[in-house]
Amino acid sequence: MLRIDCPYCGCRDYTEFTYGGAAEREFPDLGNTDIEAWVDFVFIRDNPKGEHAEYWQHQNGCRQWLRVVRDTVAHEVRSVTPARAGSSVGEVAGVKTA
Ligand SMILES: [Zn+2]
Numbered sequence: 001m002l003r004i005d006c007p008y009c010g011c012r013d014y015t016e017f018t019y020g021g022a023a024e025r026e027f028p029d030l031g032n033t034d035i036e037a038w039v040d041f042v043f044i045r046d047n048p049k050g051e052h053a054e055y056w057q058h059q060n061g062c063r064q065w066l067r068v069v070r071d072t073v074a075h076e077v078r079s080v081t082p083a084r085a086g087s088s089v090g091e092v093a094g095v096k097t098a
Helices: 035-043
Strands: 003-006 010-013 018-022 051-057 065-071 076-082
Touching: 003 065, 003 076
Parallel strands: none
Antiparallel strands: 003 010, 018 051, 051 065, 065 076
């Protein structure tokens, strides 16, 4: 069973968390009108083998967003850090801010 060690609440079952997507995807430019770029960003997902950085929200706990590095082969969590650590909110969401 997958458990995520929330930095605020401690180690909890993954069912308390909501997956928020890949943490290293590039958000399209907001002025980009190319529908294919948005379709790719919204609907197309990679299926990486090995370590993968992801966003998870502790939905049934502190509600904080976390950056989780998970090994998709071993199905183990390698690290958990607050998503905002060292970043602005825009950078967390993948949006480039001026
Ligand atoms: Zn928490």
